[in-house]
Amino acid sequence: MAKDHxxxxxxxxxxxxxxxxxxxxxxxxxxxxxxxKLAKAKTPAPKADAKG
Known part of the structure; x- marks a missing residue:
């Protein structure tokens, strides 16, 4: 499907x-x-899986 410009x-x-x-x-x-600000933002650490 072609987009209409x-x-x-x-x-x-x-x-x-x-x-x-x-x-x-x-x-x-x-x-x-x-x-x-976005480039400096730290990504949150992955949550530990509580299996066991």
């Missing part, structure tokens, strides 16, 4: 508008800061 663009435009409406920060600096 016009629908993708309008969905993208709707997403951008909603992001603006909720006050999302669009700056590259804000993006980089969030990315750094």
């Amino acid at each position: 016009q629908n993708e663009k309008s969905q993208s435009d709707r997403f951008k508008q909603v992001a603006k409406d909720v006050g999302a920060d669009e700056s590259e600096a804000a993006f980089e800061e969030k990315l750094r």
Whole structure:
């Protein structure tokens, strides 16, 4: 099934508008800061299986 490029663009435009409406920060600096926080985040250690 082929995707309609016009629908993708309008969905993208709707997403951008909603992001603006909720006050999302669009700056590259804000993006980089969030990315750094995610990259530094430690993954939780796997839980030990309590069999036995």
